Amino acid sequence: MIIQKNISLKKFSTFGVGGTADFFCEIFSKEDLQEALTFAEKNSLPLFILGGGSNLLFSDKGLRCLVLHLKNNTITHLKDGVFEVEAGTKMGEILGISKKAQRDFSLLSTIPGTIGGAVAGNAGIKEQEIQEVFLSATLYDREKKEFCTKEKEFFDFGYRKSIFHTPKISDRYIIWKVSLNLPANTPEKIDETLKSYFAIRKEKQPWGKTGGSFFSNPPEGAAGFFLEQSGMKGACVGDAFFSEKHANFLMNKKNATQEDIKKLAKTAQKTVKEKYNVTLTPEVKILNEWGKREEL
């Protein structure tokens, strides 16, 4: 395994934003993981766990960490729709294997990123969340220096969140492998769902550099509705702008910085608060240079 130095984070985030990571490596196997952890310990480096980078807004200062880019992607169909999927597996890759076994992962497969990232954030769409097909996961426990299995209750899933949103947990555990229980369906029905869902995404969501929905939907309704009604569609700071197609998609035209995006998002947050007394909180993880989540 190679540990690289001073790697630009731009191409590892769907936002295309970020400075450089001090240290960066790709993890394919348990041996890679052990080697990386030893290196981090010897050099007193904090770790940052990177999946598909589709929900992250890196700092313009980059990361003073060792980034572990999880690329482990073995999928095993154990029996009767129970699949073991390694954390670095892309959501779309699961679809291919599950469809062959006549098991349905169609809706969730349209979400960008990896299964590890999806479990950490309980990714989902209106019709289904990852927690609905989740059974258990194998985690690496950095405190005990061993792998362990945790059942669903441990994850404390909520709307676009899990126990991995608690720093105490995300600092201690790495999601290594996930067990899913997928319902039976015919390949024809699976294709049908896929086709119609991709058509909806194409119609409603813009294409480009983004982290998906920027704000979580508040209890009062859809974040996109409040943003649109507050005149945020098309609003911009530098190269950061709110999409004309979907007001909750904050985009990077070309060279937006984290600062531009934060400034624009703060303005939107303030405008919605003043107009509707509704508080919007970011769904995208805004990171500081130590890989910790920052508030807006």
Ligand SMILES: Cc1cc2nc3c(=O)[nH]c(=O)nc-3n(C[C@H](O)[C@H](O)[C@H](O)COP(=O)(O)OP(=O)(O)OC[C@H]3O[C@@H](n4cnc5c(N)ncnc54)[C@H](O)[C@@H]3O)c2cc1C
């Ligand atoms: C165009 C677009 C559309 C989107 N649509 C949706 C949608 O419909 N629904 C939805 O829920 N999301 C959506 N998203 C957001 C994003 O795809 C999801 O949040 C996704 O699950 C993030 O997975 P990832 O692998 O990219 O995680 P990353 O962005 O790499 O990481 C997210 C967080 O998870 C942690 N993490 C990642 N892997 C692990 C691991 N193995 N162990 C421990 N922690 C880990 C990271 O440290 C980080 O804190 C969209 C994004 C884009 C760009």
